[in-house]
Amino acid sequence: MTIALGTPTVDGVREAMAALREWQDDGAPMQLHPGDLGWHYRFGAAETASVIRTWSRAGRIVAVGMLDSPRLLRMTVAPDTFQDEDLARQLAEDFSLPEHGVLPEGAVSVEAPLGLLLHDLLSEEDWGVDEPWTPLFRDLTEPVEDPGVRITPIGPDQAQDFADVLRSAFDTSRPTSEYRRSMSAAPFYADARCLGAYDDQGEVAAVVTVWSAGPGRPGLVEPMGVHAGHRGRGYGRAITLAGASALRELGSSSARVCTPSSYAGAVATYRAAGFERRGEVRDRVRAG
Template identity: 60%
Template sequence: MAIEMDEPEVDGLGAAARALRAWQYDGAQPQLHPGDLGWYWRFGVERTAAAVRTWSRDGEVVAVGLLDEPDLLRVAIAPEQQRDEELARQLAEDVSAPERGVLIEGKVYVEAPMGALVRELLQKDGWESDEPWVPLRRALDEPVEDPGVRVDVVGPEQASERTTVQRASFDGSTFTEERWHAMAAGAPYEDARCLIARNAQGDAVAAITVWSAGEGKPGLIEPMGVHRTHRGRGYGQAITVAGARALRELGASSAVVSTPGFNVGAVATYTSAGFVPQPETRDVYRPG
């Protein structure tokens, strides 16, 4: 049976999330994680459904795409299907044709596993490699050290503090208390934790959200930030260690995160928290 692309309804998001969970394993090429879907859920379930695309064969989901932006599609592919020619050709056709309703016209980007055949097909058609990203990983088979600062698990009562730290960590952030509640209501958040680190005065100075994909699978950090007025004091390392501890408690086999290669400060923070850089990844893009 041919590959079929679908924009799932709200009720169909569960199938996409289950597929993403099933495809995570240690040693795999980094690709879209259920936590990425969970983080996007802050925009609401309807908008999340509108941003998701699935590709199926014989009723089984074999690829999932998330439109992080109108010009950026992040794609996960079932590990055993990443070199499947029929799927790769269908993916390449769908992302290359604006009338298919996946990506807009002009310059657009696709993130897909580095070894996936679809990348090669797109590059043969004139797509180019973008700037490098650095994935980092910390194994969680051993207990994680104490972060050395007070760390609180965020619930509804702390949502305002959590979102305030986010906005003070990232210029242009639109993370509000309302959006935290939308994210927390999403199915992926059942296996997630938001944490805030506090200084000696009790101020919230750093925050992290971590996402488990299930027992024995890699968990994701998305995102981590330090309040701009409290940087340079080790809080990034501390909250990252706290996030790794939380993922281990959730049953994750490892903690993973990716950051742009030019962000040397972020790479240094994650490395100081016990994360090991992995081979770089690159999106592919179609020049405008």
């Protein structure tokens, strides 16, 4: 049966979001989450729709991908298709042929969950692996401990605080106050929370955005950042705990996040907030 590759309209993004929500499960490996699409909405609805790719069979979406950059595709598939040979071969072909409109010529990367037959096919085509990332998970069955600092919601009026912390945390000039405003327009944002941790002088020290996939499903931390001027004072742990608590209030069964293994400080922060480290994962890469 034919597998159709497509790019949704702005309205069609909701269908891709719904599929991703349905596929989230505590037993599943780290994979593309609807919150990843929600976070991408900081660039606007039309831009987000343009970077999404869907693969459908008999009217059902069986795979969803998101171009995090023109040369990096993050993707996952329906749980019952991890070993589906027809889908795996279609994906491998679409990733390898620039004329299919997924990835360009030259060096490219694909983030795919462990356990996909796709990995075997990419290995046969001499795709290599990139630097390791560390997935971290926290069970939310029990209440989350108090973060110990003042936590408040980050709304549109605090959009500049949000941007300033992320600029400092990731040493980049890209985040703007418009990020927070555009993000709130995401179809999924009703199930998200954006929080800030404040010091004794009322200055924002850290921020986090968390995304629920619905009751009984794992939620995502994306992003979390601590202002450079407040590092080493426990604000990273505090804001992560606050985010985990917010997810629990939304009904999430667990919280998950993935960070480069080389970011030892980030890994330590999440572990201090009760997250358990899982086996490292690596993107698949095709050399230029």
